[in-house]
Amino acid sequence: MAEVRELLALATGRLAAAGIDSARVDAELLLAALLDVSRTRLLSHDRVTAPVAERYERVVARRVAREPLQHITGQAPFRNLVLAVGPGVFVPRPETELLVDAVLPELAQQAAPFVVDLCSGSGALALAIADEVPDARVAAVERSLAAARWLARNADGTRVQVVTGDIRDPQLLRPWYGRADVVVSNPPYVPAATEVAPEVHADPAEAVFAGVDGLDLMAMVISRAALLLRPGGLLAVEHDETQRDAVPALLSADGHFTEIIDHPDLSGRARFATARRYAVQR
Numbered sequence: 525m526a527e528v529r530e531l532l533a534l535a536t537g538r539l540a541a542a543g544i545d546s547a548r549v550d551a552e553l554l555l556a557a558l559l560d561v562s563r564t565r566l567l568s569h570d571r572v573t574a575p576v577a578e579r580y581e582r583v584v585a586r587r588v589a590r591e592p593l594q595h596i597t598g599q600a601p602f603r604n605l606v607l608a609v610g611p612g613v614f615v616p617r618p619e620t621e622l623l624v625d626a627v628l629p630e631l632a633q634q635a636a637p638f639v640v641d642l643c644s645g646s647g648a649l650a651l652a653i654a655d656e657v658p659d660a661r662v663a664a665v666e667r668s669l670a671a672a673r674w675l676a677r678n679a680d681g682t683r684v685q686v687v688t689g690d691i692r693d694p695q696l697l698r699p700w701y702g703r704a705d706v707v708v709s710n711p712p713y714v715p716a717a718t719e720v721a722p723e724v725h726a727d728p729a730e731a732v733f734a735g736v737d738g739l740d741l742m743a744m745v746i747s748r749a750a751l752l753l754r755p756g757g758l759l760a761v762e763h764d765e766t767q768r769d770a771v772p773a774l775l776s777a778d779g780h781f782t783e784i785i786d787h788p789d790l791s792g793r794a795r796f797a798t799a800r801r802y803a804v805q806r
């Protein structure tokens with residue numbers, strides 16, 4: 525048997541030495557996942573068996589090598605959900621949860637709203653909205669076949685409709701033009717030369733990077749949203765912190781949006797923009 529307290533202290537030291545800021549939390553989450561208990565329930569365990577301690581040693585070594593925590597546990601928490609993730613799909617980030625907060629008041633005002641999530645990845649936004657707005661109809665659009673497999677797995681048994689395809693395809697979403705009440709999107713937006721944490725390299729590059737300024741797909745997301753939204757419908761789109769002026773400028777240049785507002789995340793960094801489709805055709 526091995527003492528949980530000692531195992532956690534040793535693992536925390538190794539993870540911190542590997543440059544992981546959240547070393548203690550990661551150490552606890554890795555052990556909790558092995559024992560299949562919540563992080564808070566971990567504290568009620570004094571000792572673990574030798575085979576568990578050995579398995580723990582192996583998963584800590586993977587994390588020391590900077591494999592994402594979520595790839596090791598196979599899970600990513602997002603709002604009230606736990607999503608299945610792994611190689612081939614972008615790991616949903618906590619800051620993206622803000623996009624859901626941004627559209628919930630809008631969705632609360634409508635009966636059976638229709639929501640489209642462009643560039644859906646694991647389905648984080650689509651699934652959270654379907655979970656929190658029980659009468660919403662939600663579609664999730666994703667191009668990568670690998671990501672779409674994770675999306676389909678996460679959406680299984682939910683009301684989320686998965687569409688596998690490229691948002692640049694002019695035919696793909698045509699049947700829904702003018703019908704969406706809300707469009708959400710967290711597209712790839714990181715400028716190509718940005719230095720990123722080692723874990724980010726485990727995300728598919730096409731999920732993260734979008735050309736020199738990170739804006740390669742942004743105008744397309746905006747123009748597709750303009751076509752999908754009914755007059756008065758709302759778009760919420762995440763962006764890089766360097767794009768606080770560029771994304772509102774693209775929304776303005778598109779010519780279909782009003783009430784263009786850029787929003788910071790909890791640490792004050794520019795994080796997403798919202799805009800309303802003009803109620804009158806212009």
Ligand SMILES: C[S@@+](CC[C@H](N)C(=O)[O-])C[C@H]1O[C@@H](n2cnc3c(N)ncnc32)[C@H](O)[C@@H]1O
Nearest residue numbers: 614616643644645667668690691710711712731
């Ligand atoms: C930053 S990830 C976001 C995933 C998810 N929305 C989230 O917040 O966790 C961007 C996603 O857009 C997808 N993507 C990139 N280009 C696309 C395109 N042209 N059409 C549809 N999806 C695309 C990528 O495969 C990736 O899954």
